[in-house]
Amino acid sequence: MTLAIKHGGNIEDRRRQALAASKRKRESGAGGKRHERHDRLSLREALQRDRAVEASRTYFSIIAVVAIMVLLGLVMLLSASGPLRAAGDGSPYSMVIRQSVFAVAGLGLMSVVIRVRYQLFRRLITLIWAVGLGMMALPFVPGWSHTVNDANSWVSVGGMTFQPSEIFKLSVILGVADILTRRKDVLNDWRRTIIPIGAVTSAAFILSLIQGDFGSAVVLVLIVMAMSFIAGIPWMHIGSVVSVGAFLGAIMVFASPRRFGRITAFFDIEGNKEHYAYQVWQGMLSIANGGLTGSGIGGSRSKLGYLPLAHSDFIFAIIADELGLFGVVTVLGGFTLLTILGMQTALRAPDRFGMLVAAGVTSWIAIQAIINVGGVAGVLPVTGLTLPFFSHGGTSLMSCLVGVGLLLNISRQPVKSKT
Numbered sequence: 001m002t003l004a005i006k007h008g009g010n011i012e013d014r015r016r017q018a019l020a021a022s023k024r025k026r027e028s029g030a031g032g033k034r035h036e037r038h039d040r041l042s043l044r045e046a047l048q049r050d051r052a053v054e055a056s057r058t059y060f061s062i063i064a065v066v067a068i069m070v071l072l073g074l075v076m077l078l079s080a081s082g083p084l085r086a087a088g089d090g091s092p093y094s095m096v097i098r099q100s101v102f103a104v105a106g107l108g109l110m111s112v113v114i115r116v117r118y119q120l121f122r123r124l125i126t127l128i129w130a131v132g133l134g135m136m137a138l139p140f141v142p143g144w145s146h147t148v149n150d151a152n153s154w155v156s157v158g159g160m161t162f163q164p165s166e167i168f169k170l171s172v173i174l175g176v177a178d179i180l181t182r183r184k185d186v187l188n189d190w191r192r193t194i195i196p197i198g199a200v201t202s203a204a205f206i207l208s209l210i211q212g213d214f215g216s217a218v219v220l221v222l223i224v225m226a227m228s229f230i231a232g233i234p235w236m237h238i239g240s241v242v243s244v245g246a247f248l249g250a251i252m253v254f255a256s257p258r259r260f261g262r263i264t265a266f267f268d269i270e271g272n273k274e275h276y277a278y279q280v281w282q283g284m285l286s287i288a289n290g291g292l293t294g295s296g297i298g299g300s301r302s303k304l305g306y307l308p309l310a311h312s313d314f315i316f317a318i319i320a321d322e323l324g325l326f327g328v329v330t331v332l333g334g335f336t337l338l339t340i341l342g343m344q345t346a347l348r349a350p351d352r353f354g355m356l357v358a359a360g361v362t363s364w365i366a367i368q369a370i371i372n373v374g375g376v377a378g379v380l381p382v383t384g385l386t387l388p389f390f391s392h393g394g395t396s397l398m399s400c401l402v403g404v405g406l407l408l409n410i411s412r413q414p415v416k417s418k419t
Contacts (some may be wrong), residue, residue, distance in 0.1 A: 058341050058348075059411045065338050066389065066404050069331070070103055070397075073315075073390035080303050080318045081311035081392065095311060095392055102394030106401030113405030114412075121406075122353055125178045132171025135164035136207045153211035165208055165216040166399040169223065172204050173360035173403075176224055180231040181353040187233050197228060198241045205245050209252045214259060215383030219368050221245050226363035227356055230346070266381040279314065282307040283376045286317035287328075294324030311392045313384055316376045331390070332373070339366045342407055350413040358410045361403040 077099055082092035091097075121128065138155045139145045145152055154163055176197065183193040201224045208217035221242065228238050253259050258276075265276035273281035286302040289295065300321040303310040310318050319327050342362025349355035365388050372387040374380030386396045 058344055059408055062338065062341050062345075062404065062408055062411065065334050065341070066401075069334050069338075069389040070401075072331075073397075074100060074103065075297065076315060076319055076322070076390060077311055077392055079298050079300070079322060080315055082298075083304055099392060099394060099397065102397050103401075105394075106398035109398065110401045110405035110408070113402055114408050116409070118354060118357065118406060118409045119351075121174055121357075122178055122181075125174060128171050129175050132168045132175075133203070133207075136168050136211075138164055139211050153208070153213040153216070162395040163213075163393070164395075165211070165213050165220075166393075166395040168204065168207075169216070169220060169364055170399060170402060172200065172220055173223060173227070173357060173364065175200055176227050177353055177356035177360060180227065180233075180356055181351075184231070184352060187231065188237070190237075193233070194237050194241065197224065197233070198244070200224065201241055201245060202248075205248065209248070212256075213384070214249070214252065215371065215385040217249065218383060219364065219371065219385065222367045223360055223364050226367070227360045230359045231356060263381050266378075269378050279308050280375070280378050280382055283314050283317035284378050286314075286321040287377060290320040290322065290324040290327070292325045294320070294322045294327060297322050312386060313372065313382070313391065314376050315391050316373050316387055319390070335366065335369045335388075338362075341411075342366075345407055345411040349410050354410045354413070358407055361407055364403065365400060 074096055078093065078096040081095040135155075139152050141155075144155050144157060147154070153165055154161055179193070179196050179200070180187075183189070183196075186192045201221055204220040204224075205217045208214070208220060225238055225242060229235070253263055261276040265272035265280075269277040269280055269284070271277075282302060286300060286307060289300075289302070300310075300318050302321055303318055307314055307317060316331070319331055323330070339362055342358060342365070346355045346358035346362065349358055368385055368388055371380060371383055372385045372391075375382040375385070386393045388400045389397065
């Protein structure tokens with residue numbers, strides 16, 4: 001017993017001596033740098049862990065929001081298209097089955113894009129641009145062009161129909177991000193930055209206008225504007241490029257009686273509700289019929305022939321009619337949350353190229369949703385754009401999912417470099 005107590009006392013004495021020696025070293029400055037370095041490393045590791053957790057939350061939040069919107073979109077597409085398809089001796093499930101096939105294909109492409117380092121797309125930017133411009137030329141090939149609602153912006157090959165402008169939006173985003181990354185030190189230089197950006201914008205704008213796709217032309221210009229502003233180009237230069245585009249757009253509007261009529265009808269929807277504003281008027285009635293809780297899925301009467309393109313451009317009106325205010329808040333809240341998450345991804349991107357790509361994809365989805373919902377609600381002119389993730393259109397759905405894949409890819413690397 002005496003030996004055990006003596007041994008324990010020796011251990012305690014040694015511990016006290018070691019603590020005292022360590023304290024004397026810290027007070028005298030010896031070992032201070034080592035402790036300071038250790039503290040800095042611990043702080044850095046803690047910050048990296050926090051950023052990793054935050055990036056993981058953003059990553060899975062984007063997946064959750066997009067998954068909910070795609071699934072809800074399929075349900076609403078079945079509700080909006082089923083009755084008329086059945087009345088026309090067709091299958092009420094034909095549109096939703098086709099949309100589901102494109103959704104599966106889009107998810108497959110999205111999973112591939114997530115796993116490929118997004119910097120690879122920058123190395124292949126010339127090829128991406130060549131493919132994008134080549135696809136935009138396909139609607140002018142005899143035998144392949146397909147006209148829908150006076151717009152020659154569709155291609156029909158082997159029974160499959162797709163819209164090249166939806167794919168071209170990704171090419172424009174990647175191309176503009178590459179230019180703004182390479183010219184980050186000369187953003188005010190007209191020759192090296194403004195003119196190349198203006199050339200890209202003009203090419204996208206004119207090709208869409210020639211096809212009669214005014215909505216895509218507007219969206220492409222607004223995407224480039226948003227990316228240029230985020231990159232740091234002064235408003236004066238952005239406004240100069242946009243002014244040229246607005247002038248060309250005005251010429252195209254006045255050159256088409258149908259397009260001019262729809263624009264002017266916007267200023268007097270009730271007075272033109274029997275002609276150019278008929279679709280908008282019916283959409284507004286559908287929104288009003290929804291009330292707080294809606295008529296229930298399948299309960300809308302507007303889709304029974306009263307509201308043209310209820311399954312496509314005006315599916316938001318069916319959502320408001322059948323799901324009411326709660327459905328409207330859910331859809332708009334989903335787009336708002338996706339926009340916030342996308343901008344968070346851009347701010348935490350590992351490099352400038354990733355930041356601009358994330359900002360471009362987020363701007364694209366947000367701008368297109370705003371224009372579509374605004375047109376359905378009568379607060380913006382109707383441009384014929386789809387509502388991302390909801391409207392019928394396989395090309396639009398696949399392109400949006402590939403864009404989301406880029407967002408998820410970038411969000412996996414949250415630490416932004418200093419260069």
